[in-house]
Amino acid sequence: MELKDRLKQARKHRKMSQARLSEATGLDQTTISNLETGKVLSTSKLVQIAHTLQVDAHWLATGKGEMIREFQIEERRLPYGDMNHEMELHDTEIVEGREPLTADEVELPCFYEVEFAAGDGRTQVVENHGHTMRFPLSKLAKRGVSPDQAACATATGNSMEPTIADGSPIAIDKGTRHIIDGKIYALDHGGMLRIKRLYKLPLGRVRLVSDNADEYPEETYSLMGPDSPKIIGRVFWWEVFD
Incomplete structure (x- = not known):
């Protein structure tokens, strides 16, 4: 079942029209219609839609788990005796452990380097489905x-300091592999997991730039060459250490 099917199922379960959902979430009704037909594949208000339809945001986004689960809603009374209540949505930080996922969490696989079985020192970048990190769906x-x-x-390393520190966890969008000048990307470069800013050059070449330029000079490669880096995806989040 795809997102379009889950959204339609959840809306009908809630007995809510597209117009009413549009009004409740602030999304254009055309966008909701396009989501339900598959013309639009994602929206920044996915978590808000899930809360409006009273379904699990993790289920709506991924299809995993149950559509309906209990929600813990924190209510606070408004001042001056107003009896209305507000729902407070709290942000969720990355955590590791085996506690059940909340409605606003998803488990993401992690990339890491492993050595080839031949034992010749060569490595490859793989996606480890055994180790995961929890990440807020809202983010x-x-x-x-x-x-x-x-x-x-x-x-790993200090090539992107002070922006990204050694040992900092990062989040990668594998769906964005085209180069946006100046953005940070995760690369599989000859079996090494590298983090660099990329800049397009003519004739299918690319610049790899480190923020710590004093220690790590700029590199240039052909995207079609044998030693070219493979773009895993754009780095859209990283943890900042002080």
Whole structure:
């Protein structure tokens, strides 16, 4: 079942028209219609839609889990004796562990380097489906990242300092592999997991730029060459250490 099918199922279960859902979420009704027909594949208001329809945001985004689950809603009374209540939506931070996922969490696989079985020192970058990190669906939705196209990794070395510190976890959008000048990308470069800013050049070449330019000079490669880096995806989030 795709997002379009889950959205339509949830809306009908809630007995809510597209017009009413549009009014409740602030989305244009045409966008909702396009989501339900598959013309639009994602929206930054996916979590808000899930809360409006009273379904699990993780299920709506990925199809995993149950459509309906209990929601813990924190209510606070408004001042001056107003009896109305407001729903407070709290942001969720990345956590690791085996506690059940909340309605606003998804588990993302992690990239890492492994050595080839031959033992000759060569490595390859793989996606480890055994180790995962939890990430808020709301953060993915705000950036237009589909959960099934997101993954995590750990930056190593100081080439991107002070922006990304050694050991900082990062989040990668595998759905964005085209180069946007100046954005940070995760690369599989000859079996090494590298994090660099990319800039397009004529004739199918690309510049790899480190923020720590004093220690790591700029590199230039042909995207079609034998030693060219393979773009895993754009880095859209990283943790900042002080």
